[in-house]
Amino acid sequence: MDxxxxxxxxxxxxxxVYAVVALGYTMVYGIIQLINxxxxxxxxxxxxxxxxxxxxxxxxxxxxxxxxxxxTGCAIPVCMLIGYAMERAAYRPLRGAPRLxxxxxxxxxxxxxQHVAMMIWSRNPLAFPQIIxxxxxxxxxxxxxxxxxxxxxxxxxxxxxxxxxxxxxxLGTAMRATAHNPQVAGLMGIDANRIIALTFVIGAALAAVxxxxxxxxxxxxxxxxxxxxxxxxxxxxVLGGIGNVPGAMLGGVLLGVVEAxxxxxxxxxxxxxxxxxxxxxxxxxxxxxxxxxxxxxxxxERVGDxx
Amino acid sequence: MNRIHVLVLAMVLAAASGCSDDKKAxxxxxxSVVIGSVAPLTGGIAHLGKDNENGARLAIEEANAAGAxxxxxxVVFDLISFDDQADPKVGTTVAQKLxxxxxxxxxxxxxxxxxxPASAVYNGxxxxxxxxxxxxxxxxxxxxxxxxxxxxxxxxxxxxxxxANYLAATVKPKLxxxxxxxxxxxxxxxxxxxxxxxxxxxxxxxxxxxSDKTTDWKAVLTKVKGSSPDAVFYGGxxxxxxxxxxxxxxxxxxxxxxxxDGACTDNMKQLAGEASDGLLCSQAGIPPQxxxxxxxxxxxxxxxxxxxxxxxxxxDATNLLIEAMKKxxxxxxxxxxxxxxxxDHAGATGRIVFDAKGDRSDAEMTIFTMKAxxxxxxxxxxxxxxxxxxxxVAQAKK
Numbered sequence: 001m002d003x004x005x006x007x008x009x010x011x012x013x014x015x016x017v018y019a020v021v022a023l024g025y026t027m028v029y030g031i032i033q034l035i036n037x038x039x040x041x042x043x044x045x046x047x048x049x050x051x052x053x054x055x056x057x058x059x060x061x062x063x064x065x066x067x068x069x070x071x072t073g074c075a076i077p078v079c080m081l082i083g084y085a086m087e088r089a090a091y092r093p094l095r096g097a098p099r100l101x102x103x104x105x106x107x108x109x110x111x112x113x114q115h116v117a118m119m120i121w122s123r124n125p126l127a128f129p130q131i132i133x134x135x136x137x138x139x140x141x142x143x144x145x146x147x148x149x150x151x152x153x154x155x156x157x158x159x160x161x162x163x164x165x166x167x168x169x170x171l172g173t174a175m176r177a178t179a180h181n182p183q184v185a186g187l188m189g190i191d192a193n194r195i196i197a198l199t200f201v202i203g204a205a206l207a208a209v210x211x212x213x214x215x216x217x218x219x220x221x222x223x224x225x226x227x228x229x230x231x232x233x234x235x236x237x238v239l240g241g242i243g244n245v246p247g248a249m250l251g252g253v254l255l256g257v258v259e260a261x262x263x264x265x266x267x268x269x270x271x272x273x274x275x276x277x278x279x280x281x282x283x284x285x286x287x288x289x290x291x292x293x294x295x296x297x298x299x300x301e302r303v304g305d306x307x
Numbered sequence: 308m309n310r311i312h313v314l315v316l317a318m319v320l321a322a323a324s325g326c327s328d329d330k331k332a333x334x335x336x337x338x339s340v341v342i343g344s345v346a347p348l349t350g351g352i353a354h355l356g357k358d359n360e361n362g363a364r365l366a367i368e369e370a371n372a373a374g375a376x377x378x379x380x381x382v383v384f385d386l387i388s389f390d391d392q393a394d395p396k397v398g399t400t401v402a403q404k405l406x407x408x409x410x411x412x413x414x415x416x417x418x419x420x421x422x423x424p425a426s427a428v429y430n431g432x433x434x435x436x437x438x439x440x441x442x443x444x445x446x447x448x449x450x451x452x453x454x455x456x457x458x459x460x461x462x463x464x465x466x467x468x469x470x471a472n473y474l475a476a477t478v479k480p481k482l483x484x485x486x487x488x489x490x491x492x493x494x495x496x497x498x499x500x501x502x503x504x505x506x507x508x509x510x511x512x513x514x515x516x517x518s519d520k521t522t523d524w525k526a527v528l529t530k531v532k533g534s535s536p537d538a539v540f541y542g543g544x545x546x547x548x549x550x551x552x553x554x555x556x557x558x559x560x561x562x563x564x565x566x567x568d569g570a571c572t573d574n575m576k577q578l579a580g581e582a583s584d585g586l587l588c589s590q591a592g593i594p595p596q597x598x599x600x601x602x603x604x605x606x607x608x609x610x611x612x613x614x615x616x617x618x619x620x621x622x623d624a625t626n627l628l629i630e631a632m633k634k635x636x637x638x639x640x641x642x643x644x645x646x647x648x649x650x651d652h653a654g655a656t657g658r659i660v661f662d663a664k665g666d667r668s669d670a671e672m673t674i675f676t677m678k679a680x681x682x683x684x685x686x687x688x689x690x691x692x693x694x695x696x697x698x699x700v701a702q703a704k705k
Binding site: 127219272277 | 489513514515516517518520521522523525526527529530532533545546549550553554557558559574577578579580
């Protein structure tokens with residue numbers, strides 16, 4: 001039983017990160033029906049910027065918590081800037097173009113970001129400094145670390161904040177209006193381009209925080225870390241119903257738990273024919289399953305006529 | 308562009324120095340025997356390459372100081388040193404260059420990835436030019452069926468049994484978990500470890516696997532923790548091993564962790580943090596400090612620094628070439644190669660005898676432990692026997 005609880009805790013932590021990253025995919029898709037495949041790289045850039053800032057500040061003798069907060073505070077605007085720049089440079093000029101064109105530029109941006117990161121931060125895996133002491137707590141035989149608690153708590157806070165933004169503020173209303181029908185929203189005095197740019201910027205800010213969380217959780221940062229994470233988060237967004245904000249949250253958490261439990265028990269269930277190295281496969285099995293059985297995702301209703 | 312420029316310059320310089328040595332030798336009425344040294348002299352591991360070259364240079368200078376006669380004529384040994392940039396493409400180019408200069412023998416290369424393609428070039432020369440590497444540990448180097456290829460360090464596949472035997476003898480685990488990264492290196496090493504552990508009576512859990520990019524080991528480790536093993540072995544590199552070790556400790560896994568040489572690096576301190584304390588890991592060969600006192604003193608005197616890593620091995624490799632030439636009374640590769648195959652040499656790294664493949668029989672393996680962020684050698688394993696590191700060094704000093 002304690003193993004089951006432990007896998008559940010592992011899965012929830014992972015799922016919280018997926019959920020935050022999935023939000024970035026789903027918000028952009030909801031508003032311009034574009035899958036921003038460069039979103040995973042924004043997560044990576046967030047982690048890398050924080051890595052550099054911590055490297056500079058850690059020896060200065062500031063309290064560790066302050067250093068991590070400043071590092072995150074530096075990563076967020078950098079990622080926001082990248083989010084804005086890529087919308088301006090790669091997606092806005094293609095607003096009226098066929099669907100495939102912005103998808104290809106998205107992949108191009110992703111490759112560019114990866115290689116620029118490789119040139120700046122080298123191709124070696126970087127040890128992400130864990131300057132805050134990690135405490136472990138015991139729950140019914142399973143352990144949960146302070147980092148895991150922080151990740152889950154911060155993710156819930158960010159998701160709640162985003163939900164409030166989308167459903168309670170004027171900006172959120174404008175975003176939903178643009179998503180619903182950009183032309184009519186424009187007639188109502190909404191600057192659609194500004195709203196779209198803001199959506200990218202908000203998604204990038206969430207990605208920056210996710211990058212810092214994931215790097216401090218595993219203690220490692222690498223210029224390719226964003227691509228796999230991005231794909232998983234994309235699966236999570238589809239699982240929840242792409243374009244649907246609560247769906248991305250649900251999809252992320254579910255996917256994390258499925259992965260952890262799957263990797264933990266696949267060996268026992270198949271008599272060790274399949275091992276835990278199939279962990280990464282679960283996300284894609286889920287993706288295929290959803291697309292075949294329920295293309296609109298768990299919470300998506302309106303997606304059918306859009307996809 | 309720049310790289311090519313530097314390479315050409317290096318070649319010209321090296322060739323020029325080779326020429327001037329030739330003239331000098333001719334002037335003194337001695338026959339010149341040229342031995343090539345190849346290693347990366349630029350790039351990230353240039354310091355290791357220079358160390359390799361120094362080992363070869365020291366051996367050659369000592370041989371010249373002692374004086375040598377081959378076939379009735381006084382000979383002088385000359386070293387020409389090339390930079391292979393740790394790059395297989397450059398490596399084969401400089402190998403061809405050495406073949407064209409008709410060197411009598413080659414000491415190198417440093418990296419397995421460079422040694423394997425370059426060895427084919429030396430083998431393709433007529434007659435094939437003997438080549439001894441002092442640092443390439445990939446089994447494939449000597450598995451190509453080339454009669455002219457030798458190595459004086461251990462192989463990766465001798466490492467698995469070494470670390471597993473050490474684990475079985477000192478940690479005495481009842482139950483062990485073996486994890487790998489599903490690569491040729493990691494899985495191969497893990498298989499050897501599992502085989503040896505099972506033979507030693509240790510129960511081994513079903514194999515768990517990640518990939519060479521896995522950073523999330525929590526699911527795997529949680530499953531492993533459920534069986535509470537006393538020891539965990541991971542076959543893989545430091546980039547994945549570091550997170551594995553750290554996450555294992557975070558989950559409260561009390562087992563002794565052990566890694567192969569891919570994860571037996573100083574990086575473990577950063578990658579795993581405090582969790583790296585107490586890690587056991589293995590490397591092929593012996594640490595340079597364990598080489599003979601005669602070599603250590605001579606090296607320090609000549610170069611004003613301590614040997615870094617493989618120079619005792621390249622020193623021995625160069626001496627092997629020279630000794631085989633003396634035995635055959637010829638520097639002709641076709642004539643002295645048979646002597647090299649059956650050589651029995653007492654070198655700086657101990658006794659050297661080659662097996663049929665050109666591998667060193669009874670090559671040593673070293674077991675390290677990580678203490679306060681530093682890798683400390685604790686034991687040397689040779690022909691299945693484990694010797695405490697201090698005893699081994701004491702013996703070498705005699």
